[in-house]
Every structure is written in C-alpha cells, then in structure tokens.
Amino acid sequence: MRAENAPDPDFALVARALTKRFGDRLALQGLDLDVPAGSFFGVVGPNGAGKTTALSMATGLLRPDHGRAWIHGVDVWQRPREAKSRVGVLADGVRTFDRLSGAQLVTYAGLLHGLDADVVAARTADLLRVMDLADAGRKPVVDYSAGMTKKVLLAAAMVHAPDVLVLDEPFEAVDPVSAANIRDILHSYVERGGTVIVSSHVMDLVQRMCSHVAVIAEGRLVASGTVDEVRGGQDLEERFVELVGGRHAGEGLAWL
Amino acid sequence: MAVTGTDRTDGVPAAPDAAAGRAGSGTAARSLGPDGRRAPEIGLGRAVGILVRLRWALMVSGWRRSTATFVFSIIGVLYFGGLTLLASAAVVFAPAPESMALRAAVTTLFCAGLVLGWSLVAPFITGVDATLDPRSFQPYPIRRLPLVTGLLVGTLTTPQGVLTLVFALAVGVSWRDHPAALPWGLAGGVLTAATALALAYGVTAVLSSYTGQRRIRDIVSVLVFIPLMLGGVVLNRIVDSFDQLVALAEPVAAVLAWTPFGAAGAAAGAAASGAHLTAAVHLAVGLAWLAAAVALWAWGLQRTVEPVAEVGGRRRASSGDATARERPLRWIGRPATGPVTAIAARCQRYWFTDPRYSATLVVVPLFAVLLWFLGSRGDVGSGPLIPTMLLLGPMIAWTMGVAVSADIAYDHTAFHHHVTAGVRGADDRWGRVLGMGVLGVPATLLGAVGSVALYGMWDHLAVVLGASVGTLACVTGMASLLSARLVYAVPKPGDSPFATPQGAGMRTVVVQMASLLLSLLITLPITACVVAYLLLGMTALWGAVTLAVGLLWGGGVLLLGVRLGGRWLDRTAAETYQTVARF
Numbered sequence: 047m048r049a050e051n052a053p054d055p056d057f058a059l060v061a062r063a064l065t066k067r068f069g070d071r072l073a074l075q076g077l078d079l080d081v082p083a084g085s086f087f088g089v090v091g092p093n094g095a096g097k098t099t100a101l102s103m104a105t106g107l108l109r110p111d112h113g114r115a116w117i118h119g120v121d122v123w124q125r126p127r128e129a130k131s132r133v134g135v136l137a138d139g140v141r142t143f144d145r146l147s148g149a150q151l152v153t154y155a156g157l158l159h160g161l162d163a164d165v166v167a168a169r170t171a172d173l174l175r176v177m178d179l180a181d182a183g184r185k186p187v188v189d190y191s192a193g194m195t196k197k198v199l200l201a202a203a204m205v206h207a208p209d210v211l212v213l214d215e216p217f218e219a220v221d222p223v224s225a226a227n228i229r230d231i232l233h234s235y236v237e238r239g240g241t242v243i244v245s246s247h248v249m250d251l252v253q254r255m256c257s258h259v260a261v262i263a264e265g266r267l268v269a270s271g272t273v274d275e276v277r278g279g280q281d282l283e284e285r286f287v288e289l290v291g292g293r294h295a296g297e298g299l300a301w302l
Numbered sequence: 303m304a305v306t307g308t309d310r311t312d313g314v315p316a317a318p319d320a321a322a323g324r325a326g327s328g329t330a331a332r333s334l335g336p337d338g339r340r341a342p343e344i345g346l347g348r349a350v351g352i353l354v355r356l357r358w359a360l361m362v363s364g365w366r367r368s369t370a371t372f373v374f375s376i377i378g379v380l381y382f383g384g385l386t387l388l389a390s391a392a393v394v395f396a397p398a399p400e401s402m403a404l405r406a407a408v409t410t411l412f413c414a415g416l417v418l419g420w421s422l423v424a425p426f427i428t429g430v431d432a433t434l435d436p437r438s439f440q441p442y443p444i445r446r447l448p449l450v451t452g453l454l455v456g457t458l459t460t461p462q463g464v465l466t467l468v469f470a471l472a473v474g475v476s477w478r479d480h481p482a483a484l485p486w487g488l489a490g491g492v493l494t495a496a497t498a499l500a501l502a503y504g505v506t507a508v509l510s511s512y513t514g515q516r517r518i519r520d521i522v523s524v525l526v527f528i529p530l531m532l533g534g535v536v537l538n539r540i541v542d543s544f545d546q547l548v549a550l551a552e553p554v555a556a557v558l559a560w561t562p563f564g565a566a567g568a569a570a571g572a573a574a575s576g577a578h579l580t581a582a583v584h585l586a587v588g589l590a591w592l593a594a595a596v597a598l599w600a601w602g603l604q605r606t607v608e609p610v611a612e613v614g615g616r617r618r619a620s621s622g623d624a625t626a627r628e629r630p631l632r633w634i635g636r637p638a639t640g641p642v643t644a645i646a647a648r649c650q651r652y653w654f655t656d657p658r659y660s661a662t663l664v665v666v667p668l669f670a671v672l673l674w675f676l677g678s679r680g681d682v683g684s685g686p687l688i689p690t691m692l693l694l695g696p697m698i699a700w701t702m703g704v705a706v707s708a709d710i711a712y713d714h715t716a717f718h719h720h721v722t723a724g725v726r727g728a729d730d731r732w733g734r735v736l737g738m739g740v741l742g743v744p745a746t747l748l749g750a751v752g753s754v755a756l757y758g759m760w761d762h763l764a765v766v767l768g769a770s771v772g773t774l775a776c777v778t779g780m781a782s783l784l785s786a787r788l789v790y791a792v793p794k795p796g797d798s799p800f801a802t803p804q805g806a807g808m809r810t811v812v813v814q815m816a817s818l819l820l821s822l823l824i825t826l827p828i829t830a831c832v833v834a835y836l837l838l839g840m841t842a843l844w845g846a847v848t849l850a851v852g853l854l855w856g857g858g859v860l861l862l863g864v865r866l867g868g869r870w871l872d873r874t875a876a877e878t879y880q881t882v883a884r885f
Contacts, residue, residue: 105722109876129723137722140715141795144647145655149630150648158646158723163637167629184630186655188796202719283451 048080055119058083058210064103064113066096066265069209073099075265076113081243081258083118083209086236088252088273089245091262092290097245098138098214100262102115104243107137117210131159134203136196138214138245144188148179149189149199155202166205173201176231178224192219204235211235213244215300217251229255249283263290344444346451349533353452354459361460379461386465390472398476404548406571407555409487412473413494413567416466420498421505432617446600454596470495473567479671485579487570493588494566500595501562507602561585562591634740641737642728646719649709649737658712658793662705666745669697670752689757695750695770702742703777704817707785709734711792711882721879728868731782735864738778746774765835772828772852777821779856779863784817787878791885801821824855827855 059081059083067072074096081087091097102108104115106126115122120129149170156166174180177197182190187198196219203211211232217225232242232255246252252259253273259282260270264267268289269276277285287293338748344352365372393412399405439449457463558564566588573581629637633647653659673691710717720730750770752765758848822829831851835844871878 054459106724107718107721107876107879127724127726130722133717133722135722137718141713143652143713143716143719144795145652146648147630153629153631153638154644154648155719155723157631157638158719158725160640160641162631194774201326206723230855 053116053119053121057081057116057118058085058087059104059115059117059212060119061100061104061115062113064100064110064115066099066103066111072265074103074110074113077262077265079104079208079260079267080270081210081241083241084236084239085241085258086232086256087241087243087258088256089243090247090249090259090286091245091254092109092292093247095148095262095290096265097262099265101212101214101243101245102137105133105137106130107135107252109136118169131206132209134206134208134211136199136203136211136213136216138218142187142202144185144190144195146212147184147186148190148194148201149174149183151198152201152205156205159206161206169205170201171206173205174198176227177201178227193221193224193245196220196226197224205290208240210241210243213242215246216244217246217248249281249286253277253282261286261289344442344448346448349444349448349452350455351452353449353456357456357460369612375461382462382465386469390469392473393469394476394478396476402571402575403552406568406574407551409473409476409571410559410568411551412566413470413490414555414561414563416470416494417498417501417507417563420466421501424502424506430803440462446603447596450596450600450603453503454496454500454599457503458496463499466498467492467495470498474570477570477574480570482576482578483570483574483581486573486585489585490566490569490588493585493592497562497566497588497592497595500592500599504595504599506604507599508605509602560587562588562595565591566596633736641725642733645725645730645733646736646740649734650740650750652712653737653741656712656795658708658795659705662701663741663745665701666698666749668695669701670749673697673753675678689753689759691753692759692766693754694753694767695746696773698749699742699770699774700777700821702738702745703774704781704821705736705742706734706778707781707788707817708790708792709738710785710878711789711885712795713882714795714885715879715883716795717879717882721875726868727786727875728865729873730871731786731864731868735778735782735860742774742778746770761840762845765832765840765848766854768845768849769828769832770852771824772848772856773821775852775856775860776824776828778819779860780820780824781863782860783863783867783870784820786867787874788816789878789882789885790814794885824859830851 050070057080059079061077061079064074064077064079065072077096077100079089079100089097089101099108101114103110104117104122106122106129109123117129117132119130122129143154146154152170152173156169157163160171171180174183177200179194179198179201182194187195190198196216200213200216203213216228220228236242236257244252244256256273258271259273259276261268261276269285273282276282280288309781361375365375376689399408458467470491471488472491474484474489474491477483477487555564555568559568565584569581569584569588572578572584631638631644631647633643633650636643638644638647670691673694713720747767747770751763754760754766828848828851831844831848835841835848838844
C-alpha cells in the first residue's frame with residue numbers, strides 16, 4: 047500500500063527519499079516508507095540498517111539531508127509542532143530525566159505537550175496503574191529496573207494520546223508478563239484507531255504482533271506490506287534472511 | 303556458593319577457633335578466616351595465590367590486546383613511579399628534624415596522609431580499579447574473607463599497590479639511623495600500605511552496597527570538594543608560619559597515632575625513643591585497624607551480593623492514585639501547570655538532587671569564605687575602600703547565571719523529551735531560567751544583602767543590589783541565548799561532578815571564553831554605573847542609578863536572550879540534540 051499523493055492524511059507516516067550521510071557512510075539512501083493509519087507496523091532490519099535513523103527523522107530528532115516525512119499529512123520538518131503533537135515517541139538507548147519519579151516523569155511529558163494539568167494528573171494515574179507502576183510512582187526512575195524504565199517511558203510517550211506511537215525496541219529488557227500487558231495496551235490502542243510503529247530485531251514478535259512490516263537493509267526499503275504479503279507463506283524470519291542476506295553456509299564447528 | 307551462603311556468621315572477625323586454624327600466610331586474615339572447614343572450598347593460601355595470578359593475567363592480557371593500553375600503562379608507571387621514587391628518596395634522605403618527637407610525628411603524618419588519601423580519593427573521586435569485581439566470584443566456592451584477603455594481596459602487587467608499598471616502606475626506611483626503630487618502621491610501612499588499600503576498597507564496597515548508595519555518593523562527592531577547595535586557604539589562615547605548622551604537627555600526630563590512618567606509622571617513632579612496648583601497642587592497634595578495614599570490605603561485599611530485599615520496598619503500598627493526583631511536579635511548592643513551569647520544576651529538582659548542579663551550589667558559600675579571607679588579609683583601616691566582600695553578590699550572580707549554559711548538556715539525551723514533544727524554544731529557555739532562579743535569586747540577594755550587612759555599610763546597598771541583580775539577569779540572558787546551540791561536553795548524568803568529560807576539547811574552551819568575554823561586554827552599562835558611583839563620591843543618586851540600570855538593562859538583556867535563544871532553539875533543536883547525544 048502506497049500513498050499516491052505524498053502528503054496523504056490517511057497515512058500515519060509517509061516518508062519520501064529520506065537520505066542521511068554520516069561522514070563517509072550513507073545511513074539512509076532515499077528511503078520511502080508508507081505506514082497506513084490504524085496499522086500495527088513493524089520496521090525490521092539488521093543492525094545498522096538505518097531503522098533508528100529513519101525513525102529519528104520521522105520524529106524530529108534528526109534532520110534528513112534530503113527527503114521529507116509527513117505524519118498524517120503534516121510535514122515533520124516544516125510544521126514540527128503540529129506533527130509532534132500527534133506522535134508519541136519511545137526512543138531506544140537514550141537517557142531520560144531519571145531523577146524524577148515515575149509519576150513526575152509522566153506528568154512532565156504531558157505538560158511538555160501543553161496538556162491541561164488536570165488531564166495530565168488523571169492520565170498519569172491511569173497510565174501508571176496500567177503499567178503496574180503505581181507503587182513505584184514515587185521512586186526516582188534512576189532506581190528502576192530496565193524493564194520498569196521502558197514501561198514508564200512508554201507511559202510518557204502515550205500521555206498526550208497521540209495518533210501515532212513510534213517505539214524503538216519497546217520490548218527489550220521487559221519481562222514476559224509486562225511485555226504481554228504492553229502488547230494488550232498497544233493492540234487496544236490500534237483497535238481504537240491509533241497507529242503503532244515498532245522497530246525490532248525479534249522477527250517472531252513482529253510476525254505475531256504486527257499487521258504490516260517493512261524490511262530495511264543498508265539504508266533502503268527492501269520489502270513492505272502486510273506481514274502476510276511480505277513473508278509470502280514463509281516464516282518471517284526465513285523471508286527476512288532471504289531478503290537481507292548475510293547467512294554463512296559451509297563449515298560450522300565440526301568439533302562441537 | 304559460599305560467598306552468598308546463608309548458613310554462615312563470619313561476617314565479623316570473631317571466630318575464636320580460627321586462630322588455631324592453618325598456617326595461612328595472611329597477617330590479619332588468619333584470625334579472621336574460619337576457612338578449611340569444608341573440603342571443596344578454596345582456602346586462604348590458595349585463594350591468595352589464585353587471585354594474585356588472576357590479577358596479573360588480566361593485566362597482561364589487557365596489555366596484549368591493546369598496544370595503547372600497554373603504552374599508557376608504561377607511561378603511567380613511569381610517571382607515578384618517578385613521582386613515588388622522588389617522594390620516597392626525599393623522605394629517606396632529607397635531613398631528619400632534630401627533635402625526636404617531631405620526627406616521630408612527621409612519620410605518623412606521612413602514613414596518615416597516605417591512608418587518608420587512598421580512602422577518600424579512590425572511593426569518591428577516581429573510583430577504585432574494578433579489574434576483579436568481587437561479584438564475579440559469586441559462583442565459585444570461596445568465602446568472603448579469603449576472597450577479600452586475596453584481592454587485597456593482589457592489589458598490593460599491582461603497580462599502584464607496589465608504589466604505595468614503596469612509599470610507605472620509604473617512610474619506614476627513613477629511620478635507618480636508628481636500628482632499634484627500623485624494623486618497626488618497615489612493619490608499620492607494610493601495615494600502612496595494606497590498610498590504605500583495604501580501606502579504599504572497603505569504603506567503596508560499603509558505599510556501593512547501600513540501597514541509597516546513589517544518594518550517599520552524590521552527597522559525599524560534592525562535600526568532599528569543600529575541604530579540597532578550602533584546605534589551602536584555611537591552612538594559610540591558621541598557620542601563619544612554618545613554626546606554627548611544626549607546632550601543630552605533634553598534637554595532630556598524637557591523635558592520628560591511634561586512628562586507622564596513623565597507628566601503624568606511629569610505631570617507629572615510639573621505638574626510636576625506647577618505648578618498645580608503646581611501639582608494639584601502636585602496631586597492634588594498626589593491625590586491628592587493618593583487620594577492621596578488611597572486615598568492612600567483607601561486610602560491604604556481603605551487602606552487595608546479598609542485596610537486602612527492601613530496596614524501595616518500604617514504600618507505602620497504596621500510593622498509586624494519590625501519587626499522581628497530588629501533583630508530584632512542583633515549582634516553588636506550586637504544581638506545574640504548563641511547559642514552562644514543568645521545566646522549571648524539573649530544573650529545580652535537579653538543582654537539589656543532581657550533584658552536577660549541587661556542586662555549583664557548594665561553590666557559592668566557598669566564594670564567601672574566599673572573599674572573606676582575601677578581604678581580611680589587607681589593611682581594613684586604610685581609607686574608605688569598599689571591602690572585597692561586596693563582590694560576593696555579583697560573583698554568585700555570575701556563577702548561577704552561567705550555570706544555565708550547561709543545562710542542555712546536563713540533560714544529555716534526555717533532551718529528546720523536549721525535542722519530540724515540540725516544546726517551544728522560548729518555553730524551554732524560560733523554564734530553565736526559572737528553575738535556576740529558585741536558587742539563583744535568593745542566593746544572589748543573600749550574597750548582596752549579607753555582604754553589606756556584614757560591614758554595616760547600608761549606604762552601599764543600592765549599588766551592590768543593582769550590580770548583583772543586573773549581573774544575574776544579564777548573564778542568565780546571555781547563557782540562555784548561547785546554550786541554545788553552543789553546547790559543550792559536561793560530566794554525564796550520574797557521573798561525578800568533577801569527572802573530566804570525554805571529548806571536551808577546544809569546544810568547551812571556546813564556549814567558556816566566549817561566555818566570559820561576552821558577559822563582560824553585556825554588563826558594561828552596569829559596570830559603568832558602578833565606576834561612576836565609585837569615582838563620583840559614592841552618592842545615593844549614583845547608587846539609585848546603578849540599581850535602576852541593573853534592573854532595567856538586566857531585564858532587557860534577559861528578555862532578549864531568552865527570546866533570541868528560544869528562536870534559535872526552535873530552528874535548531876534537532877541539531878542541538880544530535881550534538882549533545884554525541885558527547
């Protein structure tokens with residue numbers, strides 16, 4: 047599925063010709079991406095393929111050298127505030143204001159988005175409850191486990207009720223029970239019309255969880271569509287390896 | 303298994319049957335380790351052997367892996383080795399004081415300095431070498447005391463351990479002209495070196511074992527800075543002459559001779575004056591302190607590997623809904639209601655809880671002390687000069703204002719919250735200014751009014767207030783503008799405020815120089831008023847003018863700085879974020 051007129055408001059995210067060069071390395075080479083509204087969209091690719099770079103460009107964290115990105119038809123780099131108000135971001139491998147307590151951090155995120163303080167207070171309580179963090183709400187985030195930190199950051203990304211959630215590796219270090227709870231939350235969010243974009247290494251998870259998937263390799267889009275289209279009857283992982291390459295054939299560890 | 307074993311009680315050096323135990327080679331540890339009761343466990347002697355070999359194997363493989371590591375190790379050993387040898391030679395060959403009592407005191411003080419240095423600098427500032435993290439021995443059948451003893455001996459064989467030992471022994475060797483004292487000195491030296499290392503690791507282990515470890519370390523890492531900064535000045539004040547210093551040495555040493563710091567070092571002096579029994583007692587006390595340090599280390603280790611279950615578990619269980627409804631994010635006690643107050647509330651919290659900010663706060667009272675010393679040195683009675691102390695307000699103002707320029711860099715990648723939420727640049731700037739203002743305004747006012755009150759020079763209040771508040775506003779405005787895009791490397795969140803940031807380089811220097819020059823430039827109208835006040839007879843009129851100019855000009859610069867900085871940040875938030883993320 048591809049947006050015909052690039053700034054199509056029916057698409058949660060449209061990217062055209064996103065290009066980024068870091069020194070000698072082309073991190074993205076004209077990446078196109080079309081994320082239909084209401085989809086649970088997985089972005090997969092080997093390490094260094096450009097997943098985080100692409101998502102950073104779509105969320106206003108990294109300015110592309112070329113190309114454009116639209117959130118529901120709003121240009122991220124020309125009308126940033128409007129676009130950003132419709133996106134919730136869970137970035138991977140970044141710090142947070144971890145001397146705030148969990149409740150403070152979620153409140154902070156809500157107020158940064160300009161929400162009314164009463165709304166923020168009510169939603170913060172709801173989010174912490176749903177994430178099983180109600181008891182930890184007073185503790186500084188710096189004392190949280192990795193999984194708890196992910197959850198509180200997810201809460202902070204959702205507090206302004208965005209149309210699109212962009213989640214970079216949301217399940218890393220999250221225990222299975224919490225992961226299942228988070229999946230439930232995300233699914234019901236999608237059922238109510240929201241769009242989730244997740245990047246992940248775990249094909250199995252993407253195959254079970256996502257409705258659509260895009261495969262990125264070496265800064266280009268290799269395949270994109272519904273999960274069933276992309277895997278074409280195969281297991282997603284097999285199909286992924288086929289698309290991306292890089293498997294070693296031949297001698298293994300004979301002595302083992 | 304045994305490290306975390308639950309059926310054991312040997313955390314304290316009690317076990318009376320242990321002394322009769324084995325022909326262990328350890329000094330203190332023999333009375334500590336009830337080892338050898340179970341067959342498969344690793345005993346004291348073997349543990350020491352294994353750990354020393356392991357230590358060296360790790361070091362050598364580090365050198366093999368990276369030529370740079372090897373080269374730097376060599377350079378480090380040469381440099382510190384050279385320093386140690388120089389210091390040792392100085393201690394050994396320098397002419398000893400005539401007075402036996404003084405000479406004994408000097409020996410004690412050298413030893414005490416060594417131990418104190420290790421036990422403060424290593425845990426709080428540099429951190430200890432964690433090549434052999436005790437936690438990695440958890441799966442192996444070795445008990446804590448053999449483990450700790452082995453680690454201690456292993457540390458003594460590493461370059462820094464050897465150098466410590468060399469210096470401590472040199473202090474002992476300095477008694478070479480007193481054959482009766484020399485053996486006591488050498489034994490004391492070994493004990494001192496061992497105590498220094500054991501205490502350094504012990505303090506670190508205990509610190510890191512605490513559940514509130516982060517906060518304790520935060521506080522201490524800031525507090526330890528105070529004596530470092532003030533030490534020189536205070537000493538300078540207390541001790542007017544070398545004679546006084548000498549006079550002070552003996553009573554101080556007399557006290558230190560019973561503490562973990564100087565007990566072992568005091569033996570030689572006592573023996574030299576014939577008091578062999580006293581020497582023996584000192585050495586025994588030193589030995590006991592070493593044992594205590596090892597026990598402290600073992601105890602800290604126990605707390606690390608057996609974390610107490612109540613990490614934060616003491617929270618009231620039903621805090622959930624209430625937590626959020628009671629508006630946890632507050633600026634000056636009032637709930638935050640929008641982006642500006644939210645950011646101000648967050649900054650305020652960081653000013654109080656993040657040592658990188660708090661370190662700035664510690665500097666403020668230090669200014670007062672420094673200025674007081676500077677001022678009281680000169681002739682107070684010579685004419686109607688303005689006391690140096692009156693500079694306190696402007697100095698505090700400058701420091702607090704410039705602190706804003708490090709704000710985004712302190713956020714590090716947490717700044718992404720602001721970027722992805724599309725916070726307006728001006729809101730970001732105002733929030734940070736207001737957050738700093740919670741402390742900056744009272745501190746500046748307190749400095750200004752306090753310094754005037756100290757001398758009862760209320761005539762000067764207007765000019766001092768004008769200069770202080772004007773400087774605060776101007777410098778804050780300037781910092782708000784510059785730091786929108788010109789960020790520089792600072793210690794990362796969680797690092798010591800005094801850690802040297804990686805990759806700082808020229809960028810930091812350039813930004814800071816520019817800040818300094820610019821702040822001189824933009825406060826020029828205020829400076830001009832102050833100069834006029836001083837030259838034109840210090841009239842009330844010029845005082846009032848200075849106050850008015852300070853408020854108006856400062857307010858204008860602040861508004862302009864925040865607005866322009868906000869606009870700049872609006873355009874370049876992504877680039878600024880990418881810059882801090884690279885630090």
